[in-house]
Amino acid sequence: MSNFGNHVQFEVYQTMKQPDPDRLPVSYEEWEAKARGVLDDGPFYYVAGGAGGEETMKDNLHSFSRYKIVPRMLNNVEDRDLSIELFGKSYDSPLLQAPIGVQSIIHEGGELASAKASAALNIPYIASSASTKTMEEIAEVMGEAPKWFQLYWNKDPEVTASFVRRAEAAGYDAIVVTLDTPMMAWREKDLKNVYLPFLIGEGVGNYFTDPVFRSRLESPPEENPTEAVMHWTKTFGNPGLTWEHLLS
Numbered sequence: 001m002s003n004f005g006n007h008v009q010f011e012v013y014q015t016m017k018q019p020d021p022d023r024l025p026v027s028y029e030e031w032e033a034k035a036r037g038v039l040d041d042g043p044f045y046y047v048a049g050g051a052g053g054e055e056t057m058k059d060n061l062h063s064f065s066r067y068k069i070v071p072r073m074l075n076n077v078e079d080r081d082l083s084i085e086l087f088g089k090s091y092d093s094p095l096l097q098a099p100i101g102v103q104s105i106i107h108e109g110g111e112l113a114s115a116k117a118s119a120a121l122n123i124p125y126i127a128s129s130a131s132t133k134t135m136e137e138i139a140e141v142m143g144e145a146p147k148w149f150q151l152y153w154n155k156d157p158e159v160t161a162s163f164v165r166r167a168e169a170a171g172y173d174a175i176v177v178t179l180d181t182p183m184m185a186w187r188e189k190d191l192k193n194v195y196l197p198f199l200i201g202e203g204v205g206n207y208f209t210d211p212v213f214r215s216r217l218e219s220p221p222e223e224n225p226t227e228a229v230m231h232w233t234k235t236f237g238n239p240g241l242t243w244e245h246l247l248s
């Protein structure tokens, strides 16, 4: 499916039918509007909103729109090769799927659908620490396709070590350490919507199945989800993380 755009165009002009806005909206704005139509305020703004007054998000969008593709004319583009070498492996294109946790709040299939899509396109999928499906479930649906694991460094070092061991055992090729989340962000939309998916058991799949995390609880999460969620909130993030931890 590498020429998906061309494929859609051919279908439109061959059938002379407008693209069905329910099946395949054309523009990004239409996709967003469609999501707005099907999602409640909580999940929608958890994805669409940003931290603080969203100034950084707006600046990022503005900066990104200033990137331009440099046109290089009179090159033969019939057979394009976008492949790259990275960490001793070659990939078809210089694209990765960024880690996006708690996908179950926007689709019942959670992370499995996007992981399968990545596998089909051979684009490395970065499975989030905060996924609702476990890293093992995600790895299983992806087979041999390239996959990396995103690590949120936990306050409990044994949980952090356990996540790394599990990722290795499940066949992840690399660990991506997220450094910009030492603690939960101040998110105005989520505060107004009183929405934090983890409190309702979303995005905690890796934690609730982790043997070390479970060993810290008095009763298993299946019996006492409130205790498990409370323990999660106390140990998520790590404001004390420094270079020394990463090098140790």
Ligand SMILES: Cc1cc2nc3c(=O)[nH]c(=O)nc-3n(C[C@H](O)[C@H](O)[C@H](O)COP(=O)(O)O)c2cc1C
Pocket (backbone or CB within 6 Å): 046, 047, 048, 060, 098, 099, 100, 101, 102, 128, 129, 130, 131, 150, 178
């Ligand atoms: C809904 C949502 C969930 C995310 N979940 C994670 C996550 O679990 N782990 C992580 O490292 N980054 C997470 N991110 C951050 C993204 O991977 C990405 O770095 C960030 O959105 C910046 O890229 P952008 O400017 O294209 O949005 C999340 C972002 C969004 C919008």
